[in-house]
Amino acid sequence: MEEQISEQTVKVKKAVSQDLLGGRIDLLLGWEKGHYWWQSRPLFARSEKDLERLVWDSFCAVNLSRYLQDELKENKKIGVLVKGCDARAFNRLLQDRIVERERVILYGLPCPGMLDYARLTEEGGSDLEGIIEQDGTVILQTKEENKEMPREELLLARCRNCMHPDPVVYDQMLFTPLGDRERPEHFKAVEELERLSADERYTYWEKELSRCLRCYACRQVCPYCSCLECFVEQKSPRWQGRAYQPSENFMFHLVRAYHGTGRCIDCGECERVCPVGIPLMELNRKLIKDINELYGHYEAGLDPEQEPPLLTYRPDDPAAFSEK
């Protein structure tokens, strides 16, 4: 897989370099390696030299569509490498008219899921030296002996739940699509919480949210959080206080999640970036699940032409309260 990945990187470079060096795009958003083998970070490539650093591997978790809102202010046309979730994020931005379709070239990358360093060290120990990937398995290289694991078990939580690994919107698909997946356990965590009593649920959330630092990484990384002024910074009325009280934690997290009703693309970036491990996707998925149950199946970001469920209605809609 190591070889395959490198091969894939070569292919990606080839595909984008024509457009970048030929002047069809001014900027390419891709990934390059960070300090560690388990980190790949955003690359803003403008030249052949920049492109040398481009990689496409199992750690390219960062969603690059998020940068379009700002970068389109400075660049006429931008190329973006998109995984399945990044493409849905792009659709989300299109739907909110944050980006113009014709100013972006999307290079589609069917995504086998990104690996989770925390999972890798859980299995391979903290002195894990590296990994080798071979069709669907990962060999963990430790100081003593190597350990082989199914790749699927080492994915980021969000990727284990991914149903659409292939980009749903693209100008050029770079590899053979992988096909949609069934994820029967998608709502499992939500259902488990639903089975608890109201008090148990409250205790659970009060504790989980108590770790919140209010760093707003969940908001900054989110493809539906594109408001010019967030309610958090609104001054009059002042909705969000800065204290770390439970009441303020609930205000932020409930409103943040609720603003994603029918708009959350289920990419899990918020949960991935949360430095204190708050299970944000349980809130987001609860809303997805309820909207599906009440107003019909809807997956945000799949089809930008389909109206988001909270922007429309039917006269005979059901309600979650008694209408007598």
Add this chain to the structure above:
Amino acid sequence: MSAALNDPATGWEPLIVAFCCNWCSYAGGDLAGTSRMNYPANVKVIRVPCSGRINPMFILRAFQRGADGVLVAGCHPGDCHYSTGNYHSRRRLSAFKRILEFVGLEPERFEVRWISASEGDKFAEEMEAMTGKIKALGPNRKMRDARWKSKSLSKQLK
């Protein structure tokens, strides 16, 4: 609410905040009043132009500042003064009610009701029913800001 009324030791009474649509439910409340129907004094009515005006932050703010229950009341679906406001709020508030319950709020503490301008009796009944349910549940502590102190009664009467 005065501090005394809110203190369980001295005879706690629930505080219910009711956001009422100007065109139907608020008028329904008026009718209940002018028809001399009794409904509990625990309900503080806030008039809004339409149930579609309700931002979920209003509801959270009410709970933060000591509401034991929150009710949103609007025109019956199909009767919205702005034609579709309550169709939208039905979807939004349904989603919001579910997420409130998901983080542990008892279902009885947040309700939505459709009450028309002619349904003074329904207005009074709903207020009665909600007050009864909240009384049975007891004071709400969830999402309430422990730092919030009730204002003195004299200031409120101003």
Add this chain to the structure above:
Amino acid sequence: MGKANPLMPQTVTVLDITTETPDVKTLRVAGKEGIPFDFMPGQCAMLSVPPVGEAIFSITSSPHCRDCLEFSIKRVGDVSGVLHELVSGRQLGIRGPYGNGFPVDEMKGKDLLFIGGGIGLAPLRSLIGYCFANREEYGHIDIVYGARSPADLVRKSEIGETWPEQPDSTVYLTVDAEFPDWSGHVGFVPSYVSELAFTPENRIAVTCGPPIMIKFVLQALEKLNFAPEHVITTLEMRMKCGVGKCGRCNLGSVYVCKDGPVFSLAQLNELPSEY
């Protein structure tokens, strides 16, 4: 109370509030024994009205006034908004004084040129009052002051009567455009300064006003050959602590709240231009 904790305010009472212009009011406040603390011209104080919060304002009155502190405040935000609504008798919180103040000692023996625009007269007024109170220490005093319109000129009685009557001093007023009730000079402050062609010899210029005005005044003074060391201005930044800790008002390693807000142009030229 509050001695130990520099963030802890003391209370003062509003003596009165005067409306200067449509968006500027002057508050006079005092503690039980007059001014709550000693200060120098150019220093600031943090005023607070809970639950709205705190904001920093420059002290407008001159230090020789011991009865009260004055603040000329333009309505721009939450705190200034609520300060405008206060009535006399009402108490508010105050802490300070903060900042370095104007270099009144270095200015001794020099001719002084004060250039103010709009609400920028607030900190200058404290200094002008100080210089007039210590008149023999300073040379000729010129005051150039302008605003958008005659209605926007603050401290009208002082600029119109008190200051022009002081010995060896001149007041030049200007407004940005023609107005029916205005017979004085018309034009922007920077160009008026150029027109008046002040000489830099033995003269120190002190300017305060909106950032755009300051920018062009500095250019005008440069053209008139004022050395950067002899041009002084004050900066405004968002502040929370006032004592160089909360981290938001720095220009490089310099904190406007404690190392400023008064800087010479020479100093500013050495600092990052992040203001």
Add this chain to the structure above:
Amino acid sequence: MKKLLLKEKWPELWALLAHEGPLYLPVEEGSVVLYQLWQEGVKVNLEAVNSTVSPKDIFLPREETYLRYSCQGEMLDLEDVESDEPIIAFALHPCDLKAIEMIDRVFLNQDPPDALYKKRRENTTVVALACRQPDPYCFCGVFGIDPTDAPGADVMAYLTEKGLLLEEQTAKGKILLEKAAPLLEVEADETNITVDVKTQDFGLQVEGLPEDLQERFNDPVWDDLFRSCLGCGICTYVCPTCYCFDVEDYGHEEGGERFRCWDSCMFGHFTQMAGGHNPRPSRKERVRQRFMHKLCYYPETYGEIACVGCGRCLRSCPVNLDIVQAIKALGGEKVG
């Protein structure tokens, strides 16, 4: 003389110390380790090298109320809120203590001292824990920090196979160990408690960097370095040397409180003025401010780079725009 606290007696020590006052120690919650108040049932983790968020909040809490106000008619009453509890900070690593020393310079040594911070510092007994093996993110060696020694601590602790070896370093530390005496035993074997902890250095060479940066406020490097920044506050909140704060009121016109809480220079509203002007309007200025503060402004005033190489920003930044990347981009690398 070092004393040994056997592993099986650790919980007894926590209970004993917690009885004296708030006891902060590294607590594990899922994948996260935070310095939290000890209470029965928490999962203490002394093996973790660097907590997810630095323990600076023991001295500079995320939120701290310092004033209560009440208002009746025209009268405003302001009341100091003071807390005088003796605090115990347990198992802080040498790099985090070095960072506290850096915050001390701003909050204690620079006039006027910060009363809230000062009180907490004075009331706290610090037990430092020597590192045995570095985290992959650690690079404290770059800044000359010895991960097995914390001169500023009251008690120095070392993890051994049997338990914790404790050694007093100050009078405060002596008092603490006297209280713990019934649980301790004299340890004859004191060898091998400190191991040579080698952290990586990423090829960094920071000598001369602060001076070099003084001329580089307008360097083109800033035009690109900021691009991947998402504008969240993770780096500043997990960082042990960041100390910016905000002040806010909570309450209504009759009464309430004023508190200060963490704030971050990475946020747009941090420097936003009431009239709308913002001296640092975009992510570029904010990223520059953060790194210039660490690498240039702070050293200009205090003679030392404000980074201790704890690696928290390397671990937590969602896009790896951490201080190592910044130092490298600014040329702080060994030549050759």
